[in-house]
Amino acid sequence: MKSMKVTLEFESYPPRYTCEGEDxxxxxxxxGLEAPYLAMILDDPDAAAGTYVHWVIWNIxxxxxxxxxxxxxxxxDELPGAVQGSNSAGTIGxxxxxxxxxxxxxxxxxxYGLESPLDLPPGSTxxxxxxxxxxxxxxxxxxMATYGR
Numbered sequence: 001m002k003s004m005k006v007t008l009e010f011e012s013y014p015p016r017y018t019c020e021g022e023d024x025x026x027x028x029x030x031x032g033l034e035a036p037y038l039a040m041i042l043d044d045p046d047a048a049a050g051t052y053v054h055w056v057i058w059n060i061x062x063x064x065x066x067x068x069x070x071x072x073x074x075x076x077d078e079l080p081g082a083v084q085g086s087n088s089a090g091t092i093g094x095x096x097x098x099x100x101x102x103x104x105x106x107x108x109x110x111x112y113g114l115e116s117p118l119d120l121p122p123g124s125t126x127x128x129x130x131x132x133x134x135x136x137x138x139x140x141x142x143x144m145a146t147y148g149r
Contacts, residue, residue, distance in 0.1 A: 005031035006111045006141035013107065013147040017068075019098030020149065025055065028066040028109065028143075035113030035138050036062045041126055044097065046105040047088075053126045054107065055094040056085030059117040070094060074122030081117065085124040092123060097147035104148030113139025 007029035015021035030038070039058035045051045060066060060082045070076050072093030074084055084093045099105040118132045 001137060002032075002034065002113070002139045004033050004111065004113055004139045004141040005029070006109060006143040007031070008109065008143045008145050011145055013097050013145055018096040018147055021096070022069075023094075023096040024069040025066075025094040025096075027068040028111070030064050030066070030111065030141070032141075033062055033064070033113055033139065035115055037114040037117055038062065038066075039112045039114060039118065039129060039133060039137075040066070041110045041129065042094070042107060043110075043126065044099070044105050044107050046099070046103075048100070053086075053088045054096065055087060056124070056126050056129050057082055057093075058085070058114075058120060058129060058132075059083050062113075083118075083120065083122050083124075085120070085122070085126070085129060099147060099149055101149045104146050106144055106146055109143045109145075111141050111143075112137040 017026045038060040042055035043053045
């Protein structure tokens with residue numbers, strides 16, 4: 001699988017992207033993308049009850065960036081054609097970092113390059129997306145940032 005560069009504009013989440021701020025999705029930079037579509041998963045492996053999923057989205061048309069503040073609609077207007085899945089809170093779209101007070105967690109943004117859109121309904125889970133990605137992902141990149149309260 002070919003690699004691509006995924007960047008966030010920070011190493012530690014600014015409050016505006018967390019439960020203590022506006023709780024909006026951050027801008028994501030994408031470099032070296034050759035595939036026409038993207039899928040993304042944002043999760044926290046440090047959560048006490050197991051990996052917590054903060055965002056699942058796919059069928060994003062190729063671009064060198066995903067803008068900040070993507071709505072929580074099943075099919076966000078900001079990314080025509082994109083579809084969002086369910087996070088661990090049981091809602092659609094992005095939910096920001098919100099670790100327990102006194103702890104710092106790592107948040108991994110995993111980005112996959114796809115040759116064609118995936119046939120998954122809105123609200124699908126991380127597990128559904130990972131299953132759909134098998135054999136279809138052609139590129140991969142990730143970024144990690146921390147957040148503590």
